[in-house]
Amino acid sequence: MKIALRTITASMALAFCAQVALAGVSAEEAAKLGTSLTPMGAEMAGNADGSIPAWKGAYTKVAPGYTNGTPRPDPFAGEKPTFSITSKNMAEHAGKLSDGVKALFARNPDFRLDVYPTHRTGGAPQWVYDNTRKNATSATLEDENSVSGAVGGIPFPIPKDGLEVMMNHRLSWYGQSVDYALRTFIVTADGRRALASEGDELLQYPYYITDSYKGIFQLGRFIVSGPASKAGEAILVHFSADKDVPRGVWQYLVGQRRVRKAPSVSYDTPDFVTSGVGLFDEAFMMFGPIDRHEYKLVGKKEMYIPYNNNRSALATIEELVGPKFLNPDHVRWELHRVWEVEATLKAGKRHTVPKRKYYIDEDTWQIVLFDGWDAKGDLWRMNYALGYLVPELPAHVTNVMWGGYDLQTGAYYFNAAMNGGSPHYKVSEPRSEILWSPEELANQGAR
Structure with a gap:
């Protein structure tokens, strides 16, 4: 599917000019984009020993015969792990x-992390690069x-x-409009797997429909189809990046047969989609307002992270979701450079996870991992996104196949x-504004 080329219009650019002196970087710094930095701002070069290669552009090789919405093949299916990290050699890494x-290793001596060759597949269309340069x-x-x-x-x-790094995550490239069928599973501390929710997710990004x-x-719109006790429920979100445009969250409950605003769907409220195992602001690795913490940019480092995990989406749930952790046979880890941001609770604010x-x-x-500490200063939560490659956009995305571990109880x-x-991450044409209204939410949920 072709995505229409859209760049910042001349009128918008003129409107922004008044702020240039007070914002952004200099034209000289911006000139690094596409030279020493990638068009998105990463280091173009690889690392010293070559274990992280130079960026050569987004991965755009669509598999022959691929049909939009069907499972995408693993483009690196023939590769074997370079090595594995276990509890025995973890200290070396x-x-x-x-x-x-x-902490997962400490809690589960049989946990394993298979490290594969690094492929820097992330990227976007040229018009996104052009807009990034202007931004x-x-x-x-x-x-x-x-x-x-x-x-x-x-x-x-x-x-x-x-905060700028966190905003980059919030406004990162996932495509313009996508939909997929999803299921959410919880695994209890004693290893029992259960379906928490299933349904159809629609996501649209007006920021990229300029x-x-x-x-x-x-x-965002999620229509629940199961389990039976939840079927017909629905949730709708309008997330704003403009301080003068309010965000909105609405919920449709079948028993009440009405749509109501849901302001509690935010911060550290237990997420009902995960039966309360996760928190709402952990959803999609970051969800809703984030103004209760201060954000310190620690710097950049090399780290083993989940990446290019189309293989994970091809496994059955029985194969992938184990009794204590995701089956290492179906999770790919690679060495990449990441930005590290430390979040600490602001004075006078409350949150059950005061440090992340x-x-x-x-x-x-995009956020690929984060850790959270409780009020006692004990490590409590570890959240992950497996990362999924969508060559036709092109993009590497983390808004599917994400989750979290409770490191104190063992549930995840x-x-x-x-x-x-x-479908599997179906790239769609943008939907009309009517579909995203609270009134239409009731119609969709009731079907």
């Missing part, structure tokens, strides 16, 4: 592992949840602080699982 991953000199961070002077590309490809962007950067460390892939600006969940369902 500790510097490239997150605290949460190390670099014009984007202004208004507050923790909003940005001005940016559209259609990464807002801060050369970031100066942690001629219609009015401050709502993401639209986020790890953001340099090539996509796997959300947005496409395994065995249809």
Whole structure:
């Protein structure tokens, strides 16, 4: 499917010019994009020993005969792990592992991490690169949840602080409009797997449909089809990146036969999609407002992270979701450079996870791992996104196949699982505004 070329219009660019002196980076710094930096702002070069290669462009090789919405093949199916990390040799690799991953090893001596050759497949269409270059000199961070002077590309490809990196994740490239069937599984501390939710997810990104962007950067709609006790429920989100445009979250409950606003769908409220094992602001690796924490940019480091995991989506749930952790046979890890951002609770604010460390892939600006500590300072949560390659966009995305571990109880969940369902991350034409109205939510949920 072809995605229409859309760039920032001349009128929009003129409107942004007034802010250039107060925002963004200099034209000289922005000139690094496409030279020493990739068009999205990652280091173009590989690392010293070649274990991270130079970026050569987004992966765009669509498999012969592939049909939109069907499971995408694993483009690296013939590769074998370069080596494996186990509890016996973990100490040798500790510097490239997150605290949460190390805690998984400590809790589960049979956990294993298979490391494959690194493929820097992340990227976007040329028009996204063009907009990113323009955003670099014009984007202004208004507050923790909003940005001005940016559209259609990464807002801060050369970031100066942690909040800019978090906003890059929020406005990263997933396509313009996609839909997929998903299931959510929870695994209890004693190893029992259960279906928590299933249904159809629609996501649309007006920020990347630049001629219609009015401050709502993401639209989302989830219609629940199971289990039977939840069938017909629905949730709708309008996420804003403009401080003058309010966000909106609505929920349709079958028993009440009405749509109501759901302001509690945010922060550390237990996520009913995961039967309360996850928190709402953990969804999609970051969900809703993030203004209760301060964000410090620690820097960049090399780390083993899940990546290019189309193989995970091809496994059955029985094969992939084990009694203590995801089956290592079906999870691919690679060495990549990531940005590290540390979040700490603001004075006077409350949150059950007062400290987190986020790890953001340099090539996509998407969160791939994060760890969370409780109020006592004990490591509590480890969240992951397996990463899925969509060559026809092109993109490497983390808004499917993500989840989290409770490192204190041993329970975990796997959300947005496409395994065995249809469609698989279907690239769609943008839907009309009517579909995203609260009134239409009731019609869809009741069907």
